[in-house]
Amino acid sequence: MTSSLSVGQEFLCHCAKCNLELAHIIITMKGNEPGKVQCKTCQSVHTFKPKIIKKRGKRKSTQVQHLENWSSKMQSGKQEAPIDYSPTKKFEIGDIIRHPTFGDGIVNRLIDNNKIEIVFEADSKFLVHNK
Numbered sequence: 275m276t277s278s279l280s281v282g283q284e285f286l287c288h289c290a291k292c293n294l295e296l297a298h299i300i301i302t303m304k305g306n307e308p309g310k311v312q313c314k315t316c317q318s319v320h321t322f323k324p325k326i327i328k329k330r331g332k333r334k335s336t337q338v339q340h341l342e343n344w345s346s347k348m349q350s351g352k353q354e355a356p357i358d359y360s361p362t363k364k365f366e367i368g369d370i371i372r373h374p375t376f377g378d379g380i381v382n383r384l385i386d387n388n389k390i391e392i393v394f395e396a397d398s399k400f401l402v403h404n405k
């Protein structure tokens with residue numbers, strides 16, 4: 275990291291309490307890195323940890339990648355309001371749909387006339403359509 279951080283500045287880091295990547299305010303600096311930071315969401319003050327090492331770190335990073343992929347795809351979606359998913363409806367690439375179980379997703383691929391791949395927030399799913 276080459277960006278110069280300073281006290282009072284806002285930056286993104288992981289909040290252990292919220293268990294999310296959130297905006298924090300730097301309270302103290304430790305060399306070139308933040309020392310203590312305050313979560314803007316839950317207001318808790320904690321020590322900045324540059325790396326979160328977890329046993330399932332690899333799996334987590336795949337999930338993060340998926341989430342980034344999902345959110346950027348969602349931004350490129352055709353409509354702002356999602357279409358309620360139904361197997362009888364016909365969907366096209368770029369359609370944003372809402373599924374009762376999986377939530378909001380975007381049609382990523384047409385597998386065949388009756389099958390589509392949808393990228394949901396948690397995972398990609400193959401669903402039937404156009405039945």
Ligand SMILES: [Zn+2]
Nearest residue numbers: 289292313316
């Ligand atoms: Zn928090």
